[in-house]
Amino acid sequence: MSDEDAFDSDHMQCRHCGKWIYVDSPQCPSCKNYTSDLGEFDSAPRSDQRLPLIWVIAGWLALIGMVVPIVLAVYYHFRR
Numbered sequence: 212m213s214d215e216d217a218f219d220s221d222h223m224q225c226r227h228c229g230k231w232i233y234v235d236s237p238q239c240p241s242c243k244n245y246t247s248d249l250g251e252f253d254s255a256p257r258s259d260q261r262l263p264l265i266w267v268i269a270g271w272l273a274l275i276g277m278v279v280p281i282v283l284a285v286y287y288h289f290r291r
């Protein structure tokens with residue numbers, strides 16, 4: 212443990228320009244690029260970190276598939 216650990220908890224390195232910025236700041240004050248939660252892992256590969264759209268859709272379908280039967284069951288339960 213060192214002082215740098217405490218420093219790292221409040222700051223993260225901008226993925227775009229490498230400047231140290233506050234973790235809470237959504238936008239880098241230096242290069243005006245938006246940061247993300249993944250940005251603090253600066254050593255991580257900078258490949259496309261966006262979630263593929265197909266996974267977002269699949270996630271929603273899975274969520275709907277779970278929620279709709281429950282909602283229908285509750286609906287019919289109270290309707291009777």
Ligand SMILES: [Zn+2]
Pocket residue numbers: 225226227228229230239240241242243244
């Ligand atoms: Zn920056």
